[in-house]
Amino acid sequence: MTSPVCLAVDCMGGDHGLPVTLAACLDFLKRDSLASLLLVGRESDIRSAPAFAALQASSRAQVIHAPEVVEMGDPPAVALRTKRQSSMRLAFEQVGLGHAHGAVSAGNTGALMAISRNVLKTIEGIDRPAIATFIPNRSGSSTLMLDLGANVDCTAEHLAQFGLMGSALSMAMGVLQPRVALLNVGEEVIKGNELVKQAAEQLRQMPLHFIGNVEGNDVFKGAADVVVCDGFVGNVALKTSEGVAQMLGAFLKEEFRRGLFSRLAALIASPVLRAFVKRVDHRRYNGAVLLGLRGVVVKSHGSADAYGFRHALERAAEAARHRLVQRISESLAERSELLRPSEP
Amino acid sequence: MTSPVCLAVDCMGGDHGLPVTLAACLDFLKRDSLASLLLVGRESDIRSAPAFAALQASSRAQVIHAPEVVEMGDPPAVALRTKRQSSMRLAFEQVGLGHAHGAVSAGNTGALMAISRNVLKTIEGIDRPAIATFIPNRSGSSTLMLDLGANVDCTAEHLAQFGLMGSALSMAMGVLQPRVALLNVGEEVIKGNELVKQAAEQLRQMPLHFIGNVEGNDVFKGAADVVVCDGFVGNVALKTSEGVAQMLGAFLKEEFRRGLFSRLAALIASPVLRAFVKRVDHRRYNGAVLLGLRGVVVKSHGSADAYGFRHALERAAEAARHRLVQRISESLAERSELLRPSEP
Structure with a gap:
């Protein structure tokens, strides 16, 4: 302020x-x-x-x-x-x-x-806007994830642009050198689909701190500051997380309402439960940025x-x-500079 | 038995x-x-x-x-x-x-x-095996989800085959007429990527009860018995859910360990908390089926x-x-029958 x-x-x-x-x-x-x-x-x-x-x-x-x-x-x-x-x-x-x-x-x-x-x-220099949102993680900070549904069919170039824009937003929000990662599947099976493999190549060429792949569960561990994925995958991942959180919340409530003893326990535990609810209050993460x-x-x-x-x-x-918009423009200019062939 | x-x-x-x-x-x-x-x-x-x-x-x-x-x-x-x-x-x-x-x-x-x-x-008649797993849902039953990482680059035909195999497994597990759905993004933005649009067309032609699209959060509501997606999306969705559940569990534990009063509350609430933990115990859902x-x-x-x-x-x-394997073979035979042009 x-x-x-x-x-x-x-x-x-x-x-x-x-x-x-x-x-x-x-x-x-x-x-x-x-x-x-x-x-x-x-x-x-x-x-x-x-x-x-x-x-x-x-x-x-x-x-x-x-x-x-x-x-x-x-x-x-x-x-x-x-x-x-x-x-x-x-x-x-x-x-x-x-x-x-x-x-x-x-x-x-x-x-x-x-x-x-x-x-x-x-x-x-930006082909398509993306939707980015912050999600809580275990480390106590938050992870920026994009795209969340603006683009359901992406190319590797789009994912690379998402990385650049996400990094700029993360910096605007105070992270000095955001760690940018690509959302991918477990190494054991196969190391990602074609899109992700190509996107990794491109992200390595970008003026940003690319740390490689993260898996779905890593997102909530705070393994990266910015997680890049196509809009289809991002939308499914975000809504799946919401679904799990709602289900667990409902189960917890049900157990604390099951019979007299549970209700009494709920009463006694209520300050703790309130602190928990406050901590995971999704309203604090409201506000997706169109980048x-x-x-x-x-x-x-x-x-x-x-x-x-x-x-x-x-x-x-x-x-x-x-100055989010200027930051993105500056990153794009820096990228063009990197791509330009050096003078003979 | x-x-x-x-x-x-x-x-x-x-x-x-x-x-x-x-x-x-x-x-x-x-x-x-x-x-x-x-x-x-x-x-x-x-x-x-x-x-x-x-x-x-x-x-x-x-x-x-x-x-x-x-x-x-x-x-x-x-x-x-x-x-x-x-x-x-x-x-x-x-x-x-x-x-x-x-x-x-x-x-x-x-x-x-x-x-x-x-x-x-x-x-x-099956091009590629898929990995299917049961996940808990709010309705108290479980939802079968596939593929979870065996196939990270899928065609619409593959997704249709996953639907058929998932339906057969769900029936083998006692569901009379499994509701098969396609995992998709919210209707508001865009109604899915190209792959999913084509897969929906093919699933409609299949000898199974296709109910259309579900979103990520619907999976845990029990909106469908079988949810079909490509292995990349399925893997990310499953691991993301695990990540959220682990994070929420860790937060809940931390809150109940914060100070003397919280520890006392945890002691009193422990039968309730144990019931909750038992209910969401992922070990009961261990065992992914290779279909x-x-x-x-x-x-x-x-x-x-x-x-x-x-x-x-x-x-x-x-x-x-x-008889899981025979059920899948029978479904495939039924499908061929449906596809065969009728006699003149």
């Missing part, structure tokens, strides 16, 4: 819309005295929301009227072509126009990808509550303050 | 070898009065092991001498070509010769795949203890008793 930052917020997106986004905005401004917000959405709705008075009183929030809303079920092409005045689109436009340093939306992923790309364009665009865009989970959405705002502020 | 069954056991494989495998064999025979075992390994070592006397007393265990052992670090090609008298190979040969109904080994996966395929050959071979082959985790290895033996006995 060293420099002023302004974020454009799509206040209408997500499963809950204004009650969640405005509460999060208020909390965010309270904690970050150098931040200001552009609240994008239906002006009358925003002005009549309970949290608005306090936001207005802060004098660091300004409303930008957007008459349309991208619904969670809107197909990307429809949202892109027909809703030219959506809160999502206008939020990205604020970034494109230079009025905001970054944008945050909890709207539907497909539309968000299509519209952000259409409005902001990709950085020169490769000419602007900072953070996607909140659609079902996020105000606590989760605030974390997405914080993520965007941090990425913007640490 | 309705009919007699004989299994060939590679007693030398795994991280622990004889102490684990023989203890498991003894326990297995005690619980299954119609089972008998061929103990394959170094005869003198087997005979001098503590558990052997009891095994011999059962009169349902017979030793088959194998002078060589496939080590955990042996490359598949080396194990296949140079160790023609290994306990692993001789165990599979017992199945090929019709002396055993199935074989179990905790040896290294690569060697196990190569040698079992070399000795037993694939079923006609597509002309014989039942089950792979135990290399690090399995006697409790885990016993479950792998039970899995093999069940698959053999329910």
